[in-house]
Amino acid sequence: MRALLIWWLMGALAAVTACLAAPKGYVCYRAQAPIGVDGRLDDRAWQDAPWTDPFLDIEGEAKPRPRFRTRVKMLWDSKYFYIAAELEEPHVWATLTRHDSVIFHDNDFEVFIDPNGDNHEYYELEINALNTTWDLFLPRPYKDGGQARNDWEIPGMKTAVRIDGTLNNPAGTDRGWTVEIALPWKALAACAHRPAPPADGDQWRINFSRVEWLHDLVDGRYRKRPGTREDNWVWSPQGAINMHMPERWGYVQFSTARPGTASFRPDPTAPARELLHRIYYAQKEYRKKYGRWAATLQELGLDDAAELRITPDGFEAATGGLRIRQDALLSSDP
Numbered sequence: 001m002r003a004l005l006i007w008w009l010m011g012a013l014a015a016v017t018a019c020l021a022a023p024k025g026y027v028c029y030r031a032q033a034p035i036g037v038d039g040r041l042d043d044r045a046w047q048d049a050p051w052t053d054p055f056l057d058i059e060g061e062a063k064p065r066p067r068f069r070t071r072v073k074m075l076w077d078s079k080y081f082y083i084a085a086e087l088e089e090p091h092v093w094a095t096l097t098r099h100d101s102v103i104f105h106d107n108d109f110e111v112f113i114d115p116n117g118d119n120h121e122y123y124e125l126e127i128n129a130l131n132t133t134w135d136l137f138l139p140r141p142y143k144d145g146g147q148a149r150n151d152w153e154i155p156g157m158k159t160a161v162r163i164d165g166t167l168n169n170p171a172g173t174d175r176g177w178t179v180e181i182a183l184p185w186k187a188l189a190a191c192a193h194r195p196a197p198p199a200d201g202d203q204w205r206i207n208f209s210r211v212e213w214l215h216d217l218v219d220g221r222y223r224k225r226p227g228t229r230e231d232n233w234v235w236s237p238q239g240a241i242n243m244h245m246p247e248r249w250g251y252v253q254f255s256t257a258r259p260g261t262a263s264f265r266p267d268p269t270a271p272a273r274e275l276l277h278r279i280y281y282a283q284k285e286y287r288k289k290y291g292r293w294a295a296t297l298q299e300l301g302l303d304d305a306a307e308l309r310i311t312p313d314g315f316e317a318a319t320g321g322l323r324i325r326q327d328a329l330l331s332s333d334p
Helices: 002-018 185-191 270-290
Strands: 025-030 070-076 080-088 108-114 122-127 133-138 158-164 176-184 203-212 215-218 221-224 231-234 250-255 307-310 315-319 322-325 330-332
Touching: 070 203, 080 108, 080 185, 080 203, 108 176, 122 176, 176 185, 270 315, 270 322
Parallel strands: 025 070, 025 250
Antiparallel strands: 070 080, 080 176, 108 122, 108 203, 122 133, 158 176, 203 231, 203 250, 215 221, 307 315, 315 322, 322 330
8 A cells, every 4th residue: 555655646746747847037137217116017127127938827838828928027126126017818807996805806916925935934915907905924835834914014015007908898808907016125024034135146936826717798797707717827837726835936036237138047956945845745645644754765755865854843854955844944954
């Protein structure tokens, strides 16, 4: 039975890994001109910022391509981290008007930021076409017992939405909507555990998501189609319908170089991170089956070069100068 479990587990992990490319990377240049947050994306500074690749299905390339294009730009200066998004949408609609509503019950755009890439203490922002926002803080992912802090706010944040067409009017066909966000470094610094604003070359983990619902027209109004699930389209695929796997988020690399002249540097710790997360997920499945943590990599069917030990709280695994524990917290190996 144990051999069967290990065979199944390793096959599932291999299947997920095989269909996922490495997390995406983006060079974010320092803004060369002022940015007025009005949702129009026509400031001169934005002309210097490249677009990301178009979003893919959250599970990766193996799934169908999204029906509508979504892409993002990023810039920064001494006060703000700027994010611009362009969402192609032939029917722009939104219903939620109260701040900190569960915005993904509408079509929305979402931002996830983990400044130091340790899988804990990360930020989430959701926004709909009415410019209604939901900002929240996660001490740790939901899968590790985390609970969202909805009382967390982003003081000084600026957001704006522009509709290219009409809002909540099914009479015609729209082009879509654009979002512009300015996140104050002062707010992001609260749990960043690293300089904010960043230094030239610093990399933070980040991802973006778009929730899109199928809809019908009922009495001349948009209504979500009963019995259907939402589509989840993202910049850096997660491999599962779960945005709260920070290890799969992309990288933003901040640069003071002249726009267009810097190259993205792949994370040298990526192989160690990948192996530690394989061990982490294998341990989760092993404990679910046997009621305890595996004491050796061999019990998990792994023969990689890593250390594994049982701790009073769970386990720790270490390799390549990094360490992971049972709640997915990554840290430097002392």
